[in-house]
Amino acid sequence: MPGRVRPGHPRPLIAAGEAAMADPAVRRIILDMxxxxxxxxxxxxxxxxxxCSGRLVLAxxxxxxxxxxxxxxxxxxxLTVTNSLAAAREIPFS
Numbered sequence: 001m002p003g004r005v006r007p008g009h010p011r012p013l014i015a016a017g018e019a020a021m022a023d024p025a026v027r028r029i030i031l032d033m034x035x036x037x038x039x040x041x042x043x044x045x046x047x048x049x050x051x052c053s054g055r056l057v058l059a060x061x062x063x064x065x066x067x068x069x070x071x072x073x074x075x076x077x078x079l080t081v082t083n084s085l086a087a088a089r090e091i092p093f094s
Contacts, residue, residue: 010046017050030088032059033081039066044075051079059088 013031020026029050036043050056058081062070070076082088 010042013043013046014049017046020055021050021053027055027093028057028089028091029053029055030057030059030085032085033062033066034060036063036066039069041073044069044073047079048075056080057082057088057091059083059085 017029020029031047047056047058056079058079060081060083062081067076070079070081080091082091
């Protein structure tokens with residue numbers, strides 16, 4: 001998920017998340033957040049929606065801006081975040 005998520009326009013992520021959540025064969029939804037350069041409440045809302053599936057894992061390391069967003073909103077306490085894609089793949093299935 002490199003680069004900016006346009007403010008208010010995370011449509012590609014919404015579509016991908018909805019498809020993954022609708023597919024019972026998808027056991028884990030891993031998003032590589034290490035290259036995100038901008039994120040706002042629109043992205044956070046999408047991540048929280050996908051989190052409700054119980055299958056979301058965010059792979060970092062998180063960029064400072066995203067880390068601050070999660071810290072300011074308290075999202076870091078409910079989102080599963082790892083330091084790498086490899087670590088995200090090792091999270092046990094729910």
